[in-house]
Amino acid sequence: MIKSTLDPACTGLFSPLFLDYLKQKDSLKDFYHEYPKIENFEKMLKERVFGAEKREVLVRRLWAQYGELEDGPVSRNIQSLIQGNTFTVTTGHQLNLMTGPLYFIYKIVSTIRLAEELKEHYPDYSFVPVYWMASEDHDFAEINHFLFDGKKYVWETDQKGPVGEFYLDKGIQELVSELDFLPGFLKEAYQKGKQLKDAVRKYVHHLFSHKGLVILDGNDKALKQLFIPVIKDDVFHQNANELVNASNVSLEKLGYKTQVFPREINFFYMKNGLRERIIRSNGVFEVINQEIRWQEDELLEEIENFPDRFSPNVVMRPLYQETILPNLAYLGGPAEVAYWFQLKKIFDFYKVGFPFVLPRNFVLITPVNITRKIRKLGLSPCDLFKDVDLLRKQFVKTTSSFDLDLPDEKSRLSGMFDELYDKAGGVDKTLQTSVKAAGTRAQKTLQQVAEKFRKAEEKKKSTEVRRLYEIKETLFPGNTPQERKLNFLQFYLEDDTFIDKLYRFFDPLDFNFIILSQDEIKGGAQKTL
Template identity: 50%
Template sequence: MIKATVEPACTGQFSQLFLDYLAEKNELREFYSHFPKIENFEKLIAAKQFSQSNREILVEALERQYAGIDLTDASLAQIKSLGEAHTFTVTTGHQLNLFTGPLYFIYKIVSTINLAKQLKSKYPKYHFVPVYWMGAEDHDFDEVNYFKLDGKKYQWHTNQQGAVGEFEIDDSFREFLKTVPFAHQVFKDAYLSSKTVAEAARKYVHTLFAAEGLVIIDGNDVALKKLLIPVVESDLVDHIPFQKANEKTAALEQLGYKSQVFPREINFFYMDKGVRERIEKVGGQYQVLNTSMVYSESEIKDLIQSHPERFSPNVVLRPLYQEMILPNIAYLGGPAEVAYWFQLKGVFEYYQVPFPAVMPRNFAVILEPLAQKKQEQLGLSDMELFLDFEAWKKAHVAQNAILDIRLAEEKQQLTMLMTVASQRAVKVDATLESAFEAAKVRTIKILDHLAGKVRKAEERRLATDLNRMQTLKQMMYPDGNQQERVENMMKFYLADEGFIAKLLANFDPLDFNYLILKLENE
């Protein structure tokens, strides 16, 4: 695999807030703690005062969550290291997409692992554990119940409701599995040996990344949720997160940036078996939407104390929860994630929870040998791969046409001829000037029409080049979307089990350029 890099802006896929952050614009400074440069992590480490009691709760929770998985001594040591004061985490998170979903799921984890390695090299007296936060509490099943491979969508249909992580691997899933006989054994083993989607996801992510020291955490844990009790109560009763998030959101909007998340007065869902629904306060009572559950303020407070696991944070409070239960110093995510963390700085400040380095995961497109051949045939630089197809086609046809497709010289000659003829004619009759001018306009329009025909003829002559570029664009942007947001990792992993190792060798989490990874012929 060969790595090339291009500027982020050339892809045209990133928000202005994200690009301004990467450019370290001063106007954004109040919305984060430290820019993710290797030298700034010493300050982040110093700021993260994480109690020993919380470390012990974390280790016990992880040991419980990993029960049933045969851990190596190295994996067990990674978990136990979190109980030590010199250990810190770097984290990424994502929903439980079927079979990992799009490629960027893998990119997030690889970026996080490599950041832990770079930090260890820079700060050897500390230990850094890469963490994948499973979005097991998410309930938007339609977002995660499929994966795409080589243009085909493979989708699991079930009537189960509630948090996706609690969905059972039932007969409907086993029937679905028969439709993907090509699936790698890693996934078949994980799903068929598990009771729930969360258990299966833990198993296949562990199999893929345990050798790199990755630790997988599920926030849907009673012991961990107990640490969140004060936040749950202040959110439901006093709406503090709503106030603080809105203050930062308004400040960002005043600078001209668009909001990525929209805080609510209550930012928790009620979650139980088969249920994950919003909580709303109506007339002094707390209602769980789409259910018959209604609680008074005293009843909801009692429920928070007795069953904190039934309260599931939404996107506004999930980052705070993560930082409260992990000795974390960096979060790696996509452009939208980086942007919405900025809306939450005030929430962190209120609860006196240190704000981590918020940084982009690596972004990449993979060019297989056929795509590279087409790039070479077209004589395209790496930067030119990201040109808009229509703009590129117009420029390419104009540059390689046998005849000037604009017929510019002919138009100029015609204009001169009509001007001379008009000058002679007006000597006979001054009223002829307007007639000649109108004729000139009509004739230029005829030439414009003919120029269009010439352009189309040149496009037909250059059809091979245009088809190559269209095919290349389809490889990079399947159905108009970024490859990393569409294709599943099995597109490459089935052909080469060393695929992840190659990503690890090429991704630099502190290089914020867009990567072009060129696969070599074996």
């Protein structure tokens, strides 16, 4: 593969807030701690405090979650977390079917590469890449499918509640048995696991264990016990609601759109296939859509005895993560990066360290046949992200033997009618109105001629135009960026070293958009555009 990079602003895919963060605009500096540059990590390493007792709990629970784990990079990384000079870098994601879209893979590869790069620059410390499983999420419709070879495959089940607890039922077993193209490790993950969280752990471990990736399930009673003070404060005092709303107001005054909106209580109640919001009504706490209610002293006892039943929402999950991990950085997509800025005041209030927030690497892969077509048409990397109709018109215009807008002809026509206008004034000024109207009609007629020229030229270039549409549909299937649509199997089944090759091209501290062009040329070159 050949690597090219381009400015994210060229793609049209990112919000102004995200792009301004990458530009390090002064107006945003109050919404994060430090900008992610390699030299800034030294300060964070000295500041980040994570107590020995928390480390002991974390390591003990990781061993328990993994169960049997042979000696290797993962087990050594887990054991290293007991040491005060070991820190984590983390990404999180939903429990997608068969890994879901490509960017799931990109998130983890970016995180692993960051751990490696930090070790190179700070050899006296250890850095553990962590994948946080979003096992408590209950939006099954977002994760119950994947796309391969243009076909959507769906797991149908009527199970409810946190998806990590879903049993690998008849529906998923039948689906897996029907998919002959699935590699053995994916089939085994779903056929031998008991619950969805087991399957995800198995396939992620298979793909990334050789790089030492540690998989953490935050849905853990012992870990949530570390979070009890925050659970109580949010449930009974609702500080986060006020703090996030204040940040939202500040960001909106700067002209940015906010995407995370807090609740008075930012926890769900989770039990026996249930995950529903907790609300307070007339002095009584209750779970919406359920017959579950508590008085204040009863709820306090429930939190103390069963902290695992209290599931943080999108506002509280990052704080929970940073409470139970010795974490330096979080890597996510553009929307994730942006919403962390809404949370800085919560971290300050609870005196929890705010991590570096990094965008994961963004990637577009052009297959060999598409790479050939791009070169033949002379398209630039920025061209690939343009609307296809705009691109079509641009291509036809720039490759025509003459300017299809007919600017010279329009100029001469305009000059001619200017002369007629002046002559009319010398004869009868009332004629000038007629001359001006005739000039307008003539320009419109000439514009219609220009449009006919363009269509005729487009027809003459029908083969090239068809290739443009083929390129766009391959790279943006259904007008959606490839990395958000296609499954990694699209490339992995052709080359089972696909993920390993990504490590060579990913740079977690370079936030430019990556284009990887598959080519007949062996090896790989690199250039920056």
